[in-house]
Amino acid sequence: xxxKDWVKFIKEVxxxxxxxxxxxxxxxxxxxxxxxxxxxxxxANQNTGxxxxxxxxQINDENGMxxxxxxSLRQSNDVALFCxxxxxxxxxxxxx
Numbered sequence: 832x833x834x835k836d837w838v839k840f841i842k843e844v845x846x847x848x849x850x851x852x853x854x855x856x857x858x859x860x861x862x863x864x865x866x867x868x869x870x871x872x873x874x875a876n877q878n879t880g881x882x883x884x885x886x887x888x889q890i891n892d893e894n895g896m897x898x899x900x901x902x903s904l905r906q907s908n909d910v911a912l913f914c915x916x917x918x919x920x921x922x923x924x925x926x927x
Contacts, residue, residue, distance in 0.1 A: 834881070837907070837910045840910060841873060841882075841914060842859070842861075845861045845917060849863065850863045858872070858873070861917065868887065869917075871884055872884070883903055884901060902916075
């Protein structure tokens with residue numbers, strides 16, 4: 832699989848699991864819910880040929896930002912594992 836196929840696959844899995852996907856083909860966000868949310872930013876790094884995944888970090892009630900990349904997807908197996916993390920994150924998130 833090529834990087835554009837990985838991007839397409841991640842977006843499909845996210846949408847099938849009721850995530851909102853916004854952005855373009857090289858950089859996009861995957862989010863679910865506003866409070867107690869699950870949020871990731873995916874950046875396709877064309878120089879290195881892999882996908883960098885950052886997670887949303889809430890600073891306080893008003894502010895937050897995406898942190899440093901927590902996952903680097905370099906092969907199809909990594910993409911499959913990230914999709915599992917994505918699905919699992921939504922299933923076990925706090926739902927208060």
